[in-house]
Amino acid sequence: MSKEANRFTGTNRDSSGIPAIYQSGDRAGFTMSNGVFLAKVVDVADEDYGGAIWVELVGHQTFGERDTRDQRHQFQKVRTISPFGGSISGRDTTVSYGASFPPPAPGTEVLVAFTGDDNVGFLLGSLPATGRNSAIPGLPASQIEDEDSVGASIDPGATQEGNVRRRHPVANAIAEQGIGLDPARGLGSSGSRRESPTNVAGFLTPGGHSLVMDDGTVEYKEGENYVPDQAREAGNNNLLRLRSAGGAQMLFNDTVGIVYVINQNGSSWIQLDSSGNVDIYAAGSISYHAEEDFNLYAGGDINLDADTFNIKARGAAGIQAESATGPMQFKSNKDIRLTTDLNLQLRAGGYGRISTDGILDLNGPQALGAVGPTSGSLAANRSVKESINPRVPEHEPWGGHLAQASTSVAAQAPTSGQTTAKDYDVSSLSSSLSSTPSSSGPQNGRGGRRR
Numbered sequence: 001m002s003k004e005a006n007r008f009t010g011t012n013r014d015s016s017g018i019p020a021i022y023q024s025g026d027r028a029g030f031t032m033s034n035g036v037f038l039a040k041v042v043d044v045a046d047e048d049y050g051g052a053i054w055v056e057l058v059g060h061q062t063f064g065e066r067d068t069r070d071q072r073h074q075f076q077k078v079r080t081i082s083p084f085g086g087s088i089s090g091r092d093t094t095v096s097y098g099a100s101f102p103p104p105a106p107g108t109e110v111l112v113a114f115t116g117d118d119n120v121g122f123l124l125g126s127l128p129a130t131g132r133n134s135a136i137p138g139l140p141a142s143q144i145e146d147e148d149s150v151g152a153s154i155d156p157g158a159t160q161e162g163n164v165r166r167r168h169p170v171a172n173a174i175a176e177q178g179i180g181l182d183p184a185r186g187l188g189s190s191g192s193r194r195e196s197p198t199n200v201a202g203f204l205t206p207g208g209h210s211l212v213m214d215d216g217t218v219e220y221k222e223g224e225n226y227v228p229d230q231a232r233e234a235g236n237n238n239l240l241r242l243r244s245a246g247g248a249q250m251l252f253n254d255t256v257g258i259v260y261v262i263n264q265n266g267s268s269w270i271q272l273d274s275s276g277n278v279d280i281y282a283a284g285s286i287s288y289h290a291e292e293d294f295n296l297y298a299g300g301d302i303n304l305d306a307d308t309f310n311i312k313a314r315g316a317a318g319i320q321a322e323s324a325t326g327p328m329q330f331k332s333n334k335d336i337r338l339t340t341d342l343n344l345q346l347r348a349g350g351y352g353r354i355s356t357d358g359i360l361d362l363n364g365p366q367a368l369g370a371v372g373p374t375s376g377s378l379a380a381n382r383s384v385k386e387s388i389n390p391r392v393p394e395h396e397p398w399g400g401h402l403a404q405a406s407t408s409v410a411a412q413a414p415t416s417g418q419t420t421a422k423d424y425d426v427s428s429l430s431s432s433l434s435s436t437p438s439s440s441g442p443q444n445g446r447g448g449r450r451r
Contacts, residue, residue, distance in 0.1 A: 035113070037060070038057070042056050052078065053080065055078050055110060057112075058109075076119075079123065081122055082099050109127040109129075110123055133193060134413070135153065138212040138241065140189045141188060143165070150424050151174070153168055170208050184401075185253070185262070187426065190214040197225065208244075208245030210243050214241075217232055219234040228413045235255060238253070248264045255405060257274030257403055267284065274403065280393060281395065305388050329372075330370055331372040382394060407427040408425055409423060409426060411423050
């Protein structure tokens, strides 16, 4: 048989050739696969828990029924490969280490290899679905199908109209947190179809957990790249984000200079910004416990504003307070009461005055009145509108954030035949809930809606 006759023609290109008879030792006449092949996953359930999968080599073999696991396991078995790992065997123990990933789902196109010595192959990698890779790795914002809104989305099935996709469940969590219209903390553009070549790396699990490493948006350069919106601003969305499927996240956003952590429903969050500010919000309590000292030092003011202010000292040194350069003032709109179980001592280096509008047995010149702290308006807040504190963090969306991102969120390239898509301007989106301020919840519902 000639070499040319021994070549196989696949779906759209020639293979490198498969020997008609493979000989190895005493196995002469046993046909074995040898080389790299395109395949589709048939089954991923491995009874040995070793991560093996079963695939159909495209254009090479076709079995009949696939209804049962035994039928699916008649296809080619392939072992998955980890990019990192190993095991250290001792007398009584084995220490295994490495990386683990879910197998490619049935129907996924994969690239597999066979050595020719074994009928079990090796998985080299998965091929992304053509046109349906925009959600990877960061579930970026897109226009939501059947809704006039923008949020985290899922790629469509076989077809797509324009740049519209279906809502991903994490979009509802982001909206509940109150950051559904926030391009610095909530909405993102970290998808594989934002530009080509992509500037985004990361992982997205089938359930929606994601790790994103985004080097930021890039501007369009003729002949060098493809960008859906050629007027796009470069440098936005430069970040590292770890987000759970429930919406909880740790965010390092270099574009706006913040470190930001928020829980699943937004009832607590903390932010560190590039100006050195630390903002913390908790719908419940914030508690500290130090087995030894707990120290607070401020170069400026320390402001405390509470319904009730309680202080107790358990040690023998008691409570010590000093005003180093200014007066010490106490003001009450009701009684001031001082009670001691032992002695009461008052000493002044200068004169002493006690005065009252009523009767006082000891009375001298008119005493000066105490001045209380000054309250100010908090225009950026929705619930706490006035306080002696200049900054009072609230449930998101909180208008007091000093670090703000650009209002533009980069769009993903469509799957359809069109080649362009306009980026989203968050300032043109409105809340899907009432604009009436709430003291406990978010105001942007299920995401941004177009006005």
